[in-house]
Amino acid sequence: MKFLLVGGGAREHAIAKMAAEYYTVYSCMPYKNPGITRVSEYKILDILNPGQVADYCDEVNPDIVFIGSEEALFHSVADEIIKREHLCIGAKKKAAEIERSKAFMRKLLEKNHIHGSLRFKTFTDVETALRYIDEYAGSIAIKPARQAGGKGVKVIADLQAYLKEEKKDAKKKHASQIVKEQLSQDLEDQILIEERVEGVEYSLQCFTDGRNIVPLPLVQDHPHAFEEDIGPETGGMGSISGKGSLPFMEEGEYKKSMEIMEQSVRSVEAETGEPYIGVITGQFMLTDKWGPTIIEYYARLGDPEAVNIMGILENFDEICEGYVNGNLAKISAQIKDVATVVKCVAPKGYPNERDMGKNRKLQIDIEKIHNLGAEVFYGSVYENGSLYTGGSRAVEIYAEGDTILEAGKTAEKATAYVTSDWKLFHRHDIGSQELLDKRMRTAQLVRDVYQYRAEHNLIGRNIDWIPGIGKIET
Template sequence: MRVFIIGSGGREHALAWKLSQSPQVTEIYCAPGNGGIAEIATCISISATDIEGLLKFAKEKQIDLTIVGPEAPLLEGIVDRFKEHNLPIFGPEKLAARIEGSKRFAKELMQKYDIPTATFRSFTNAEVAKEYVRSHGVPIVVKADGLAAGKGVVVAHSIEEAELAIEEIIEKNIFGDAGREVVIEEFLSGQEVSLMAFVDGTTVKPMVISQDHKPVFDHDQGPNTGGMGAYSPVPQIPQSVVDEAISSILKPMAEAMYQEGLQYQGVLYAGLMVTETGPKVIEFNARLGDPETQVVLPRLKTDLLEILLAIVNGKLEEMEIEWDHQAAVCVVMAAGGYPSTYETGHLISGLPNDTDQQVIFHAGTKRANGKVFTSGGRVLGVTALDQDIPKAKAKTYQLVQQITFTNAHYRKDIANKALSHSFILDK
């Protein structure tokens, strides 16, 4: 089968890597791809949001299945357009993707269907929003309503910090149209986890859980990023909590979408806060997480292509999905200055070879004259597997230390939150 992956990051490299293991896959194309994806797929110079260009390419190459990686093309209706032309494509339609595209839409849906989440209000007027913050106090969470590449959330610990966030989002318009409205939420305390699921209508098949690290610096300091690393499993979160999240959050949300007339086919990602009173939703995404995908897919034993085809053909209910008991740790190596201004074009040296226990997932890279150079903020997702978190973490950081590029930056505490717990996993 010919498969076509949309996107250019570490998530898309992980998808290409996993799909290349399927005996049914004969050719992989990726638009626009990156320096690592180019080793296992044919990269096509088409933007991920050039829907008509992507559609034309898929027709010309008689693509059997298109997989959408990032959120932007989903919200621009790529799935709807491909379906109009009877081209099989994996991902939710435009209206269903609003679960990620509008935080207010998601929160109102959760409120309507009694899905546990933080209390909230939404505002389009900065002064009214500031008054709400002053009356409720801090800590409090300020979010841009729309897409902001994982950077549109501020956890404010002072009134001044919250007011500044409101000004920047609404008045200074730093996120463009995504910030025409802000959602202000109750602050939740606990441990964050990512729980993704394959969804076909009301059929929900959960993946293994993972934990992301959003802030740029160690000890969760500094501004939020797209994600500086992840690990899976999350041993400090009991399976009973995961089961509760599946039954009280993922399955009810799939049912809610169905009740609203939205046929959801794709990945439903729940960003959760495990609080003293149980798991609550921080956000929903309409696609695989990045860098969570880089630790979840390496643990998937079932042929990924078979799962995706089952969803597209409305047969997910018939699938049995198996997972590896090994642990996986991913450390993101970023360009110096990320998530603010950063340089590109630096030579990357010391890249180790991939094996079945270690993979270097490329994100912001490009290939030229047989060499690999930096081309983005998050450059590489260095991933290793082993029997437990400590061993996988040690192996990952050994790989990180082999790789060099000018002003490389990475967190040194990825997976530390798991280290005070027991790790040997049940076979």
């Protein structure tokens, strides 16, 4: 059988490697990913051009098309492929709006009263956003209203009264920067402001045919650039998965997360008139307000979370064929019983000054990495005689172990064999005992609070104290 993959990053490299175990793989990508080209016949083209991608599908006549790239989904590539009667794993443009527009997603959750919805406001221009910031002194998250690959998200805790004006200035500066960088230029809504929540994040990735959902194991991404969860938000600096589940999650929390996913999939169909058919990933946080709380949705597998999953999914072919044949009801994911850790290596300059990290020569000792039992997946790199960085996350190192700690140690050792004449960085703490202990403590703290709130009918309610007025619900 022929399998055609659309996309050229580390996520797609992991998908291509898995697909090559079952199929003859073809791929199309905007630049030559050296990992994907080793396991597929490939074509370099504009993957955001539906006609070009669909023409390549007509040429290959694949049995299955798999779209990995979110931007391809946003540009109606799945719509055109399906129109030409190819079997495609990938959401149509209307359904993919749940990722493309964070404003659409928030409004959808609110309209359908879905558990875990946060208070939010959207703004079509920066002036209105700045006036709102002047009036509202709370702790908030300020984001582009559009998916921007992890760029432009800033969470500001406004807790100290003596820093009120400084925090207000920081909020205004960031809101203005979002518009200046045109991160939401193709949407009416430009800026999204949400209430700030704290807790532990986790990703739930699923295949769905619009009626049935096949969930994959939980993975935790690490979006902050530097150790101890500090620094700017990125597309993800690494990820972990445990045997069976993440060590800080309880079964009831997983079930509630699945309920939220199911309600959201049904709500997309009710809103757009089309069933949500494709891959969907919920980026959740366990918070003291709700328990499982949606931070954002992806209309595709996560990156780097897909790398964890592709390493342990034992019936990828069965899921893909069940999906395109409308037979997902009879299928569940078969998972290898190991823990996994992924560590992303990026050039200095990522994520905010990406041009600094472009065109830097990269050396990778594949043999030594493989001898450790680890694997390399190529992200933002290109090949021109030698390997060069593209400015974003260059490679993702994958390792397995009996525990997350064991897998983390292997992945950490492997990073030593990725070098450059330019400074590279990665997060040493991903998969460490210290960070796992921190996650466990945080999860238990928020669990104690949200369970208390649930027992007292306070779950999801916003209750504030106003001096001279007293307790009010907002």
